[in-house]
Amino acid sequence: MTTDTATAGAAHAAPLALRSRGLTKTYGSGQAAVTAVDHVDLDVDAGVLTAVMGPSGSGKTTLVHLLAGLDRPDAGQVWVGDDELTGISDAALARIRGRVVGFVFQGFNLLQTMSAADNIVLPLRLNQLPRDEAWYATLIDMLGIGKELERRPYELSGGQQQRVAIARALITRPRVVLADEPTGNLDTHASAQILSHLRASCRELGQSVVMVTHDPTAASYASKVLLFADGKVAGHIDNPTPESVLAGLDALAGVER
Numbered sequence: 001m002t003t004d005t006a007t008a009g010a011a012h013a014a015p016l017a018l019r020s021r022g023l024t025k026t027y028g029s030g031q032a033a034v035t036a037v038d039h040v041d042l043d044v045d046a047g048v049l050t051a052v053m054g055p056s057g058s059g060k061t062t063l064v065h066l067l068a069g070l071d072r073p074d075a076g077q078v079w080v081g082d083d084e085l086t087g088i089s090d091a092a093l094a095r096i097r098g099r100v101v102g103f104v105f106q107g108f109n110l111l112q113t114m115s116a117a118d119n120i121v122l123p124l125r126l127n128q129l130p131r132d133e134a135w136y137a138t139l140i141d142m143l144g145i146g147k148e149l150e151r152r153p154y155e156l157s158g159g160q161q162q163r164v165a166i167a168r169a170l171i172t173r174p175r176v177v178l179a180d181e182p183t184g185n186l187d188t189h190a191s192a193q194i195l196s197h198l199r200a201s202c203r204e205l206g207q208s209v210v211m212v213t214h215d216p217t218a219a220s221y222a223s224k225v226l227l228f229a230d231g232k233v234a235g236h237i238d239n240p241t242p243e244s245v246l247a248g249l250d251a252l253a254g255v256e257r
């Protein structure tokens, strides 16, 4: 992810999964106003895993909700590929969002009355998209959930549920998957598995993933870490390691090492 100042709509050498210009969101008004996202320009490369890190309250969740079209900005624009998510009707937004954006949010509810398999294909039904059996089989195989398909979510472990949620996010082949703390409640082993799957879906399947995390180890699975502070992009780290991420966060907080 870069913060270049290329004009919106200009040709780019590398394909972009996601783009924003002047993205701004303020909560409240008057003295109580908080600008959670403050004129953010982003270019997210296609086919890579990007992590977003920063202090609590810096605006990360607000940012991914705006990028996903789950929330409306006060100003600015968002594009997923060539589709603009801003400045369109709710109906048009829902139509685009259902087809081009996938979500993996912490505690994102799987429907308990449905089997894992039915949960996974639900976005296809909701968006009247055809089922691609080969793609379904690829996802089940990559995520290792072949034995879990007929079980209900409450019969699955947290890690298994999260893998089902990832399959559901990927089933429509969305251009972008946005994930908010996708490993927040998982143990180290389950986290490593989920992150490997997300990274593999980028490397092997050309998926683009933007993931908010507080965990430097989780962030080190990404190709790029975006550092976010006070609603703004404060820098980024290429090819991150847990150490370089910690150093970046310390620098952000003004901590000497």
Ligand SMILES: Nc1ncnc2c1ncn2[C@@H]1O[C@H](COP(=O)(O)OP(=O)(O)OP(=O)(O)O)[C@@H](O)[C@H]1O
Residues within 6 Å of the ligand: 027, 028, 034, 035, 036, 054, 055, 056, 057, 058, 059, 060, 061, 062, 063
């Ligand atoms: N619905 C809301 N109403 C009012 N203020 C909000 C709302 N949602 C978020 N905020 C405020 O906006 C700022 C950014 O919040 P946000 O949740 O985006 O931060 P974050 O970086 O994701 O935080 P954390 O890492 O703690 O989850 C915070 O000051 C928060 O209090």
